[in-house]
Structure formats: C-alpha cells, structure tokens
C-alpha cells in the first residue's frame with residue numbers, strides 16, 4: 001500500500017506525462033493493473049475535491065441551458081478527452097499514436113478492441129501477451145445464456161436490429177454480478193469489482209448477441225459459427241457474421257470497433273450509460289439505455305442514414321457520378337430540410353480523425369480500389385464541406401466518423417449501428433468502472449423553467 005504522499009506524487013507524474021500510457025506497461029493481469037491504478041486516481045480525486053472544490057471552471061449561460069448544454073464542462077470522464085480541432089485522445093494518445101503502440105491481433109495490423117479496452121480501463125498500453133490474455137478471457141465468456149438466444153430468436157425479423165440489441169443487453173442483467181452483490185449488501189469499495197465483472201461479461205457477449213441478430217434478420221435458418229477460444233473478439237464476431245474468411249473486412253471491423261469505443265463523456269450514448277449507472281442500475285441496464293440513445297439518427301444511427309443516403313444517391317444518379325452531381329444532390333437534401341448525414345458535430349470543428357483513419361485503411365487496400373461506394377464517400381468528402389459552408393448553418397461542415405459508412409461491401413444499412421453498439425461498450429463501460437471506483441454520486445443537475453429563468457434574469 002502506497003502512502004498518501006507517494007500516491008500524490010505518482011498522480012502528479014501521471015498527469016505531467018502525455019506518454020504515461022506507454023511508460024507503465026507491465027506483465028500484470030487486467031485486474032491487478034486496476035488494483036494498482038485505482039488508488040492513484042482515488043487520491044487525485046480526493047486532492048481535486050479538497051484543494052480545488054471551489055475553483056470556477058466556466059460560466060453557465062442561458063444559451064447552455066437551452067442549447068443542449070453544448071460546451072458546458074459538467075462531468076468527469078477519465079478515458080478520453082475531445083479537442084474540437086485535433087479530435088479524440090485516449091489517455092493522452094491520439095489515433096495515430098494508438099495505431100503505433102496498441103497491439104494488433106496475431107496475423108493482423110490494426111488496433112483491436114481488446115488493446116483499446118485495456119488502454120481505456122487502465123491508462124496503460126498492454127503488451128501483446130496481456131492483449132491475448134484478455135482476448136482469451138472474452139472468448140471464454142462469450143457464449144449467450146439459452147434464454148437470451150431464445151429471446152432474440154423470438155423477435156420478428158422486421159424489428160430494428162438496434163431495438164433487438166438493446167432488449168437483449170437488458171435481459172443479460174439476469175446474471176448481473178453487481179445486482180446480486182447489491183442484494184447481498186455489498187459495501188461501496190466493492191462496487192467497482194462487481195461492475196468490472198459485469199462489464200467484461202457484457203463486452204464478451206456482445207459479438208454473439210450482435211451476430212445472432214444479423215443472422216436472424218438477414219440470413220435466417222443458417223448456422224452460426226461457435227466461438228473459437230483462440231481468436232480475438234472481432235475475429236470471432238466476423239466468423240459469426242459469416243465473414244471470417246474475409247481478412248480485409250475483419251481487419252476493418254477491428255479498427256472500426258476500436259476507434260468508435262470512446263468519445264469522451266458528453267456524447268448521448270456514453271452520457272446515458274453514465275447517468276443510468278449513477279443510480280446504481282447495473283451495467284447491463286445502463287448500457288441497454290445507452291444503446292437506445294445511440295439508435296437516434298443525430299447520433300449513432302447516422303451511420304445507417306449515411307449509407308441509406310448514399311445508396312439513394314447512387315440509385316438516382318447511376319454510374320460515373322461527378323462532383324457536380326453530388327453537389328446538386330447535397331443541395332437537394334438541404335433544400336428539402338434534411339440534414340446531410342455524416343457531417344457536422346456537436347464538438348468537432350475539423351474532419352474527424354476517426355473518419356480519416358478509416359479512409360486511410362480503405363485507401364491502403366488494393367482489393368478496395370475501384371469500389372463505387374468508397375469512391376462516393378471520397379467524392380462527397382471533396383465537395384460537401386464547401387456546400388455546407390455556403391449553406392451557412394452548421395458550425396462544423398466536415399465529416400464525422402459516421403460519414404465512413406459504406407466503406408465496405410456491407411450493404412445491410414439497418415445493421416450498421418449495431419456494430420457501433422458493439423464498440424461503444426468499450427468506453428461507456430470503462431467509465432462505469434471508474435465512476436464506481438471513484439465513488440461518484442448520483443447525477444442530478446438542476447433544471448429551470450423559462451419562467452424561473454426570466455425571474456432570475458430580472459433579479460440580476
């Protein structure tokens with residue numbers, strides 16, 4: 001056990017080093033690593049509270065209250081911070097940094113969700129051995145309870161895949177370690193360990209859930225592959241989707257799922273998980289709620305909308321679509337009062353580096369050269385920002401991550417957000433572990449009516 005002074009020193013050194021993630025890699029297990037890291041963070045929080053609890057971080061304007069709290073610094077989120085120009089950093093590491101240091105799957109080159117999850121949870125870059133141990137644990141825990149398989153199989157094929165995913169995730173709370181321990185009277189210091197168990201079990205089971213939904217909706221009656229204990233999470237997911245022999249698609253999914261994992265705390269899905277879990281609702285119920293936030297077209301469902309919009313453009317304009325054709329189609333979309341899906345962002349004011357990384361992946365693959373849909377995504381990127389600037393409404397005329405939809409040969413557009421849902425668990429669930437480890441309270445901001453606001457302004 002480190003003394004308080006030693007913990008403070010360690011916390012300060014962690015903060016000073018933007019490369020702290022690389023410096024602390026070890027051979028420890030995930031749980032042992034967390035046991036080591038958590039007291040340091042607890043001490044950092046204690047000091048922040050006791051020494052700076054009254055420091056003013058910003059003003060609250062009427063615009064913030066009526067403008068979806070945009071720009072308000074009002075929640076604690078450990079794993080990542082978003083800069084409007086640079087984009088996301090995970091514990092200080094940018095996407096290119098992560099691409100350099102995070103282990104890939106054996107035989108692959110792309111970041112895998114396991115190495116991203118380790119980084120998000122611990123702030124440390126795992127070794128390939130640590131990553132593989134986590135892959136193995138997830139594969140061992142990946143099978144679904146029979147009643148959940150039956151539940152999914154009972155859904156009509158026409159029920160949106162995101163509705164199916166959210167319901168199935170909620171049902172997994174039947175086996176919640178947190179809920180069972182709470183009923184037994186667990187004490188606060190134990191909250192995070194049971195939260196972690198639920199989070200790991202849930203991440204492990206998401207591929208089987210998501211693949212079963214895909215099979216039932218798009219290929220009913222076909223066999224589902226069983227989980228291979230020697231494969232990584234996405235290797236198994238891709239197998240169960242029926243694409244296991246497509247190395248390019250599997251690698252794309254690895255990168256896609258790793259990169260969509262976390263986008264600081266204010267986005268609607270992550271924030272929902274955090275809010276719901278602050279009531280001590282278990283991680284399954286919390287993440288189920290998050291999935292229903294992700295299922296909105298201004299958030300995760302935008303990836304479905306992008307592909308739908310692009311397929312409609314292709315259908316209307318035929319082959320050999322020119323920049324001028326796309327411009328005209330963009331104006332038609334805008335003049336009909338619709339948003340251009342995949343463009344704009346609540347925080348970002350530059351092209352999303354996740355979009356750039358996924359685009360670079362496609363550019364680097366000879367087998368994807370000449371794909372009409374990839375060509376359309378690229379051409380749209382070349383003209384849409386200028387059209388949106390001229391339109392003059394959106395604060396960010398650049399592509400967000402969802403603009404990449406359709407970059408692969410997957411055309412079942414209603415399924416796209418489910419893949420996002422498999423991914424967002426990494427960051428949203430990480431924060432639940434941290435929130436419980438740090439003893440964060442029930443989230444309960446103050447709301448005001450317009451009358452109350454006017455009265456307040458009058459009395460100023």
Ligand SMILES: CC(=O)SCCNC(=O)CCNC(=O)[C@H](O)C(C)(C)COP(=O)(O)OP(=O)(O)OC[C@H]1O[C@@H](n2cnc3c(N)ncnc32)[C@H](O)[C@@H]1OP(=O)(O)O
Pocket residue numbers: 070297298299300302334338339340341342343344345346347393394395396400401402
């Ligand atoms: C993973 C993700 O969640 S990334 C985001 C995915 N969503 C999309 O791609 C949907 C398209 N984009 C949008 O609707 C928006 O840009 C959002 C929801 C992402 C961000 O919303 P905001 O922060 O409110 O954006 P902003 O402040 O720029 O909005 C100002 C105006 O521009 C409009 N606008 C913003 N983006 C777009 C767009 N892509 N196309 C057309 N109009 C847009 C807004 O609708 C708003 O119009 P209003 O004044 O009539 O209400």
Ligand SMILES: O=C([O-])CC(=O)C(=O)O
Pocket residue numbers: 262263266267268346347400401
């Ligand atoms: O940050 C946001 O508001 C939306 C987003 O890009 C994400 O959640 O990945």
